[in-house]
Amino acid sequence: MDYFQLRDREASDREFERFLERLASRAPELLARTIVNDRLALAATFPIAGVHLPEAGFPVAAVRSRFPRGRLLIGRSVHGLEAAVAAEREGADYVILGPVAPTGGKRPLPPDVFREACRELRIPVWVVGGLEPRNLDLLRGVGASGFAAIRSFRDAGRARAFVARSAAVN
Numbered sequence: 001m002d003y004f005q006l007r008d009r010e011a012s013d014r015e016f017e018r019f020l021e022r023l024a025s026r027a028p029e030l031l032a033r034t035i036v037n038d039r040l041a042l043a044a045t046f047p048i049a050g051v052h053l054p055e056a057g058f059p060v061a062a063v064r065s066r067f068p069r070g071r072l073l074i075g076r077s078v079h080g081l082e083a084a085v086a087a088e089r090e091g092a093d094y095v096i097l098g099p100v101a102p103t104g105g106k107r108p109l110p111p112d113v114f115r116e117a118c119r120e121l122r123i124p125v126w127v128v129g130g131l132e133p134r135n136l137d138l139l140r141g142v143g144a145s146g147f148a149a150i151r152s153f154r155d156a157g158r159a160r161a162f163v164a165r166s167a168a169v170n
Contacts, residue, residue, distance in 0.1 A: 002146070003073075004030075005052055007037035020046045035073065040066070049073055050093070055083055064091035077128075080109065084117045084125065092123060096148050099129020100138055106130075111138060118143035133161040136169045 006016065016039055023030055024046065035050040036042050040063065043051040050073030053060060063074050075094045076087035084095045097117055099106045106129065118125045124145035131149050139147075152162040 003033050003035050003049055005035045005037060005148070007052070009037075013039060013041060016042055017045070020048070035075065043067065043072055050075060052077070052096070053092075055079055060087055060090035060092045069093075081113055081117050081120070084121060088121050088123050094124040094126060094145070095121065096126045096128050098127055098148075100127050101130030101132070101135050103130035111142065114139065114142045114144065118145075131162070133158070133165040136162075136165045140169050 006019070008016075016036065020031070020034070020036075020042060023034070031046060031048050034046075034048045035052050036048060037052045038054060038057050040051060040058065042048070044066075051063065051067075052075040053063065055077050057076075060074060060076055067074065069091075073093045074091065075096060076083075076092045078084045078087055078095045078097050079099075080097075084097055087095050095117070097109070097114060099108050100114070101108050108130065114125070114127055125143075126146045126148050127139060127142070127144045128148040131147055131152055133152070136147075147162075147166050149162060153159045
């Protein structure tokens, strides 16, 4: 696993801060692989890898002006090709594009959107949304840089199956 993303919309900034303080004291090497979701103050305070922005969040260009390349990875969640291209143009280091499959009431994007984004963008395109070991074949030949998942990692057995299948697909 290259990075892990801290994402909890209900947690306060203080709760995130306490978690990062504990991480820094117990496993400081993990900070360099930590990406926080939409918490710019924490990205300025801790030596973390990056910040991930929701599609309707802070503008990438504004965040990039505060954190030059090399200081912090900046990623953006996107839900279509146009938004992915815009994120790259504004200075994102990667995008997470989805959903791949139905999830949480969201309709999946057509497979061609993933192929086109991976072909057109120079930055990494990760895919997300409704991914399970049984549906990863939807991504065969797309050219994604990686996968992002939540539910597939809640159970150790399912996580092992997901990782094994994802290696075979990509």
